[in-house]
Amino acid sequence: MxxxxxxxxxxxxxxxxxxxxxxxxxxxxxIVRKDPPAEYAGKTNPYTGDQxxxxxxxxxxxxxxxxxxxxAGLGDGPAGAALDPHPGNLQxxxxxxxxxxxxxxxxxxGAAAGRSASMASYKGILTEDEIWKILAYVKTLK
Ligand code: HEC
Numbered sequence: 001m002x003x004x005x006x007x008x009x010x011x012x013x014x015x016x017x018x019x020x021x022x023x024x025x026x027x028x029x030x031i032v033r034k035d036p037p038a039e040y041a042g043k044t045n046p047y048t049g050d051q052x053x054x055x056x057x058x059x060x061x062x063x064x065x066x067x068x069x070x071x072a073g074l075g076d077g078p079a080g081a082a083l084d085p086h087p088g089n090l091q092x093x094x095x096x097x098x099x100x101x102x103x104x105x106x107x108x109x110g111a112a113a114g115r116s117a118s119m120a121s122y123k124g125i126l127t128e129d130e131i132w133k134i135l136a137y138v139k140t141l142k
Pocket of ligand 1: 061106120135
């Protein structure tokens, strides 16, 4: 009597396995970024283009982020070398992800956003303003 349910479940599980197997073969894993929750959605950086804020952001970046994400934000800092996944390339992330997403990950940490827990939550360590200043600086990295 419950047969159709089991057949559907089996088909679902098999297709999941199939997809997982295919994903493993690609050389460059694509980053999956979830949409930020409602309280972050649509937030934009109040400091974009504000040079004094960007200078402050640079100093904060050097202290808090550079060890893992690298001087130019390429994800090649010495403290990140042994981490799997590697720290993200923030130059690329600034192009691909929304400001709201970047702010969410830094404020709440990687785990909250379905990313690596090696990316810590900076809530309580940096103020929201400080995080925005860092992100305004990161945006200028080339
Ligand atoms: C201990 C090492 C470490 C430090 C320090 C660190 N991060 Fe990260 N960060 C990571 C790792 C590892 C990831 C990748 C997570 C993943 O791919 O699952 C990451 C991911 C990110 C992402 C998401 C990138 C993307 O492509 O979506 C942002 C944004 C980010 N970090 C910003 C920062 C900022 C800003 C700071 C400083 C306030 C910082 N991180 C400090 C390790 C670190």
